[in-house]
Structure formats: structure tokens, C-alpha cells
Amino acid sequence: MPARPRLRRKDGETRPPTVERILAGRALLRGKLQPIEIGVGEDGRIVRLGRSLTGAPRHDVGEGVILPAGTDLHVHFRQPEPGPAAEDWNSGTVRAALGGIGLVGEMPNADLPVNTVDRLLDRQARGRGRLAVDMLLFAAAMDPARISRLAEVCGAFKLYMSPTTGISAEEAARPIAPLLAAVAATGMPLTVHAEDPREFRDSPPARDAVEWNRARPPASEERAVDELLASAPPMRLHVAHVTLPSVVDRLREAGVSFEVTPHHLLLSAKSGEDARFKTNPPLRPDAIRAELWRKYCAGEVPVVASDHAPHHASEKSEPFAKAPSGVPGVETMMPLLLHHVRAGSVSLELLQRTLCDLPARWIGVPAGRIAVGHLARLIVVDFRRDAKISRRPSGHAEGWTPFDGVSAIFPQEHWRGSERIVEGGEYVGRRVGEFVRPEYAPEASSGLRPALADAG
Ligand SMILES: [Zn+2]
Known part of the structure; x- marks a missing residue:
């Protein structure tokens, strides 16, 4: 992950990207969890990273951690x-x-x-x-x-x-x-x-x-x-x-x-x-x-x-x-x-x-990385939400899992570009996978x- 100032300079001066959505939260940067704002472009890619971005609707994930x-x-x-x-x-x-x-x-x-x-x-x-x-x-x-x-x-x-x-x-x-x-x-x-x-x-x-x-x-x-x-x-x-x-x-x-x-x-x-x-x-x-x-x-x-x-x-x-x-x-x-x-x-x-x-x-x-140019496929995890897997975790299952009763943390949100496809653990997206x-x-x-x- 490149340092923020270099990215801002590079992107801000040479190729102003069109940001459609900003995700704000913490992510793993240079080996530790740090605050980050992720600018998602119209093309569904990450176009900007910084400490404080503007120019598009901003979604703050609060205590959540953002992962690819x-x-x-x-x-x-x-x-x-x-x-x-x-x-x-x-x-x-x-x-x-x-x-x-x-x-x-x-x-x-x-x-x-x-x-x-x-x-x-x-x-x-x-x-x-x-x-x-x-x-x-x-x-x-x-x-x-x-x-x-x-x-x-x-x-x-x-x-x-x-x-x-x-x-x-x-x-x-x-x-x-x-x-x-x-x-x-x-x-x-x-x-x-x-x-x-x-x-x-x-x-x-x-x-x-x-x-x-x-x-x-x-x-x-x-x-x-x-x-x-x-x-x-x-x-x-x-x-x-x-x-x-x-x-x-x-x-x-x-x-x-x-x-x-x-x-x-x-x-x-x-x-x-x-x-x-x-x-x-x-x-x-x-x-x-x-x-x-x-x-x-x-x-x-x-x-x-x-x-x-x-x-x-x-x-x-x-x-x-x-x-x-x-x-x-x-x-x-x-x-x-x-x-x-x-x-x-x-x-x-x-x-x-x-x-x-x-x-x-x-x-x-x-x-698979939070980096400029990568596809913005991002999830939000709340590490306080440890829960036991039940027989039918999603209601779509075939009715069983070999991990019945085992502890797991399901993501709270899943973003595909600037569209949220999972919200509060429920699927809310369209069928636009490619x-x-x-x-x-x-x-x-x-x-x-x-x-x-x-x-x-
Ligand atoms: Zn196989």
C-alpha cells in the first residue's frame, strides 16, 4: 500500500479521478489497522485513497474494519x-x-x-x-x-x-x-x-x-x-x-x-x-x-x-x-x-x-488489495460480532454444514463498486456479477x- 501523500499528489495533480462513493473506516495498512477513506470510481475500481476525501457521498463504517x-x-x-x-x-x-x-x-x-x-x-x-x-x-x-x-x-x-x-x-x-x-x-x-x-x-x-x-x-x-x-x-x-x-x-x-x-x-x-x-x-x-x-x-x-x-x-x-x-x-x-x-x-x-x-x-x-486501480470489492467486518454457525446460515443452504455450532464472524457489509450488495448480513444487491x-x-x-x- 503506497503512502497517502504520494497517492494524493499523483492522483490529484496528474489524473483527477471521478469518485462516486467514499468508504471511510479502518483497514490494514503497512501492517497495522489505520483510518482510511477509499474513493470508489464509476468504473467500480478504487481510484483514490486518503485520510480525508471529498466530492462524493461518504459512508462511514464506524467500528467496522474494511477488507478486500x-x-x-x-x-x-x-x-x-x-x-x-x-x-x-x-x-x-x-x-x-x-x-x-x-x-x-x-x-x-x-x-x-x-x-x-x-x-x-x-x-x-x-x-x-x-x-x-x-x-x-x-x-x-x-x-x-x-x-x-x-x-x-x-x-x-x-x-x-x-x-x-x-x-x-x-x-x-x-x-x-x-x-x-x-x-x-x-x-x-x-x-x-x-x-x-x-x-x-x-x-x-x-x-x-x-x-x-x-x-x-x-x-x-x-x-x-x-x-x-x-x-x-x-x-x-x-x-x-x-x-x-x-x-x-x-x-x-x-x-x-x-x-x-x-x-x-x-x-x-x-x-x-x-x-x-x-x-x-x-x-x-x-x-x-x-x-x-x-x-x-x-x-x-x-x-x-x-x-x-x-x-x-x-x-x-x-x-x-x-x-x-x-x-x-x-x-x-x-x-x-x-x-x-x-x-x-x-x-x-x-x-x-x-x-x-x-x-x-x-x-x-x-x-484482493486495497490499492488504487484494483476492483473495489470490499467488505466490512465488525470483530465484536462473533457468532455460532447454524445449520442454515443464509436460508439458501441445503440444510446442513460440517461446521454446525462453530464460531465465525460474518461480514456486515459487502460493496461491489459503489453498490452495497450485503447490508446487516442480508443480500440486497442486483444480479450484475460479471x-x-x-x-x-x-x-x-x-x-x-x-x-x-x-x-x-
Ligand atoms: Zn472440487
């Missing part, structure tokens, strides 16, 4: 329109807004994998007018011959090394080197689901989360990451939902971006026996979880993402072996970690870096090594 809205690189909102699925883009993006997330990365494993330009354009057309927050659409990297055309439309690529919803075992078993090379040639970001099914041992079928951890053991994650690192050319690479401290070390050494999820940080295989605690990759033993959390608190993890995968409560109450994997989390991710900021185990700086700054930087979108694509050239994205160096 978060970027969640990993959600499964399924289909654009409401249907039989527990989630759709209407409900999912509202839950993101309520949880302080201003940009979501929507994964491409819908009923039909999103691996053609036609399917991407179709999803965009159906989704327009439904989005409460911005969305980046992932395309599935499944056929090297299609990658360059897809790169003109998608926001990023996803590669699956193990089968999942919409991705068959044969599709996941294809050689990865040609796909990695094809994506690298486009300069686009690539997220990889790194589990090696050759290490899966699900017979007899797992009956609880402890057995599920044995069925999809740590070795499957380690082996997949080893293969990935051995095959990937230099590129904008990111590994999804890392669960193991050993893999954190491996990826940091290689200078590769990665994410961990709130459930792998906060829940373990002992958290519960029923299928609400069935996720891919599995929840690990508590000693592994505790070490992953320690590494997060020490700044060794660049990105937290939710892997929001909602299922109806009725599906998750099936016997463990039959129930689908995945938990909802887009709405609770930032509130859970805000509670840990209040409790003193996570610094506000670390939260902003891992939920706001680094995820946005990795996809090359100027969000589809975004990387804005920086890979060379200008500050690269992954510097970003990781920043993180730790």
Missing part, C-alpha cells in the same frame, strides 16, 4: 439455473457474497464436463443476470487439440488426475504431459486435482471418515503431485485441496501455487462418523490436520479455497459408502478464519494474503515464486 472481498478459486455451483441440484449460480453467488467472497472460480465438472467452447459459451449465456458476485469459468483440460480455442473464452483450466462427477476413470487416466504442454503454451492458469487412483484401496467400502482416509490414502496425493511436478513445464500451475504437510513442503520447494480448504484445516477424520464428513481428498487424521494448520498459521500456505460442493442433506444422510463426497463452504470460509483472527491464531495480514491477494494474483485479476478472465500477462503477474516468497 475474498477470491474463492474453487467452487462447484453446478448449473446456472435452479434445478434438482442443491446449488445453482443464483444461490451459490449469493452465499459467496454473504461470506465476503467477491469472485468465485466455477469448476468445469458439471453433468457434462465443460470441455468445449460451445459448452462454455452456453454456460455464460445461461448465467448472465444470475450472478451476485463475479465469476471465473474453468474449462476442463481433457483434449490437447481443444486447449488453444478454449483459452480464448475460459478464465482458467482444470485438470483431473482422478475420476469425479462428470469425469470418468478413463478420462482421468490419460497421460498428463501433452495436456500440461498445451495449457502452458496458452499462458493460462491451470489447477490440478492431484490424487492418483492407482493408490486407492476402497475394498471393502469405507464406512466412515477414518476408513475413507485409508481408502484414498496420503500416498495417492503424494504420488500424483510427484508425477505432476515431474511432467509440468514452467507454467502458471496450482494444486487444488492439498491435505498433507509433506506436499506443502514439496510444492513450496518447487515454487508451485496451491490451496488448502477450510475443512482440511479445521476438521479431521475424527470430526464425525457420518457421510457429512466424506470429502475428496478425505479428511486426514488429526495429527496431520494439526500440522497443516500450523503451517497455515506460519504463512507456508499461499491460498485457501473452499472446494464448495453442496449436496442435499438427504444425500449426505445415506450410508457412508453410498453418499456423495463434498461439503458446502463458500459462505463459511472467510467467517471461520475471521473468528481465528479475533482469537489471535491467524493474523489479519495472513488472512488477506491467503483469501484475497494471492488467489486473485494467481488468476491475474486486480482484486465473468472475468486473467488481465495480466503471465510475465506481469509477479510469477509464483515471488508470490510464494511473500507468503512465507
Whole structure:
């Protein structure tokens, strides 16, 4: 964050910006909470910062703290329109807004994998007018011959090394080197689901989360990451939902971006026996979880993402072996970690870096920092409002959460440009979220090594 006088001089004299709205409050500046006024321009970007701005309606957030809205690189909102699925883009993006997330990365494993330009354009057309927050659409990297055309439309690529919803075992078993090379040639970001099914041992079928951890053991994650690192050319690479401290070390050494999820940080295989605690990759033993959390608190993890995968409560109450994997989390991710900021185990700086700054930087979108030129996606948090998560935090939920009864701090306000879309914890905005694509050239994205160096 540049110093105020320099910004005032620079902006005031050389390029007077049109400020449409001023947000006044406290924000994290140069490592500590300080009073700040943020000038939001007509284009929805931050155009001025100072101690005292004038020339536009001013909103004082009082005791609240202003933070950049978060970027969640990993959600499964399924289909654009409401249907039989527990989630759709209407409900999912509202839950993101309520949880302080201003940009979501929507994964491409819908009923039909999103691996053609036609399917991407179709999803965009159906989704327009439904989005409460911005969305980046992932395309599935499944056929090297299609990658360059897809790169003109998608926001990023996803590669699956193990089968999942919409991705068959044969599709996941294809050689990865040609796909990695094809994506690298486009300069686009690539997220990889790194589990090696050759290490899966699900017979007899797992009956609880402890057995599920044995069925999809740590070795499957380690082996997949080893293969990935051995095959990937230099590129904008990111590994999804890392669960193991050993893999954190491996990826940091290689200078590769990665994410961990709130459930792998906060829940373990002992958290519960029923299928609400069935996720891919599995929840690990508590000693592994505790070490992953320690590494997060020490700044060794660049990105937290939710892997929001909602299922109806009725599906998750099936016997463990039959129930689908995945938990909802887009709405609770930032509130859970805000509670840990209040409790003193996570610094506000670390939260902003891992939920706001680094995820946005990795996809090359100027969000996630309170800085001139950045998108004005801002939230207001009142740290006195610590509360327990209830089964239906927003009324849009599918009726359950793995974090029932856990302490969290939900943002009071969420601003999208000069429009307030969440007020007093309620969604009050219009459906004007946009589809975004990387804005920086890979060379200008500050690269992954510097970003990781920043993180730790
Ligand atoms: Zn996922």
C-alpha cells in the first residue's frame, strides 16, 4: 500500500479521478489497522485513497474494519439455473457474497464436463443476470487439440488426475504431459486435482471418515503431485485441496501455487462418523490436520479455497459408502478464519494474503488489495460480532454444514463498486456479477515464486 501523500499528489495533480462513493473506516495498512477513506470510481475500481476525501457521498463504517472481498478459486455451483441440484449460480453467488467472497472460480465438472467452447459459451449465456458476485469459468483440460480455442473464452483450466462427477476413470487416466504442454503454451492458469487412483484401496467400502482416509490414502496425493511436478513445464500451475504437510513442503520447494480448504484445516477424520464428513481428498487424521494448520498459521500456505460442493442433506444422510463426497463452504470460509483472527491464531495480514491477494494474483485479476486501480470489492467486518454457525446460515443452504455450532464472524457489509450488495448480513444487491478472465500477462503477474516468497 503506497503512502497517502504520494497517492494524493499523483492522483490529484496528474489524473483527477471521478469518485462516486467514499468508504471511510479502518483497514490494514503497512501492517497495522489505520483510518482510511477509499474513493470508489464509476468504473467500480478504487481510484483514490486518503485520510480525508471529498466530492462524493461518504459512508462511514464506524467500528467496522474494511477488507478486500475474498477470491474463492474453487467452487462447484453446478448449473446456472435452479434445478434438482442443491446449488445453482443464483444461490451459490449469493452465499459467496454473504461470506465476503467477491469472485468465485466455477469448476468445469458439471453433468457434462465443460470441455468445449460451445459448452462454455452456453454456460455464460445461461448465467448472465444470475450472478451476485463475479465469476471465473474453468474449462476442463481433457483434449490437447481443444486447449488453444478454449483459452480464448475460459478464465482458467482444470485438470483431473482422478475420476469425479462428470469425469470418468478413463478420462482421468490419460497421460498428463501433452495436456500440461498445451495449457502452458496458452499462458493460462491451470489447477490440478492431484490424487492418483492407482493408490486407492476402497475394498471393502469405507464406512466412515477414518476408513475413507485409508481408502484414498496420503500416498495417492503424494504420488500424483510427484508425477505432476515431474511432467509440468514452467507454467502458471496450482494444486487444488492439498491435505498433507509433506506436499506443502514439496510444492513450496518447487515454487508451485496451491490451496488448502477450510475443512482440511479445521476438521479431521475424527470430526464425525457420518457421510457429512466424506470429502475428496478425505479428511486426514488429526495429527496431520494439526500440522497443516500450523503451517497455515506460519504463512507456508499461499491460498485457501473452499472446494464448495453442496449436496442435499438427504444425500449426505445415506450410508457412508453410498453418499456423495463434498461439503458446502463458500459462505463459511472467510467467517471461520475471521473468528481465528479475533482469537489471535491467524493474523489479519495472513488472512488477506491467503483469501484475497494471492488467489486473485494467481488468476491475474486486480482484486484482493486495497490499492488504487484494483476492483473495489470490499467488505466490512465488525470483530465484536462473533457468532455460532447454524445449520442454515443464509436460508439458501441445503440444510446442513460440517461446521454446525462453530464460531465465525460474518461480514456486515459487502460493496461491489459503489453498490452495497450485503447490508446487516442480508443480500440486497442486483444480479450484475460479471465473468472475468486473467488481465495480466503471465510475465506481469509477479510469477509464483515471488508470490510464494511473500507468503512465507
Ligand atoms: Zn472440487
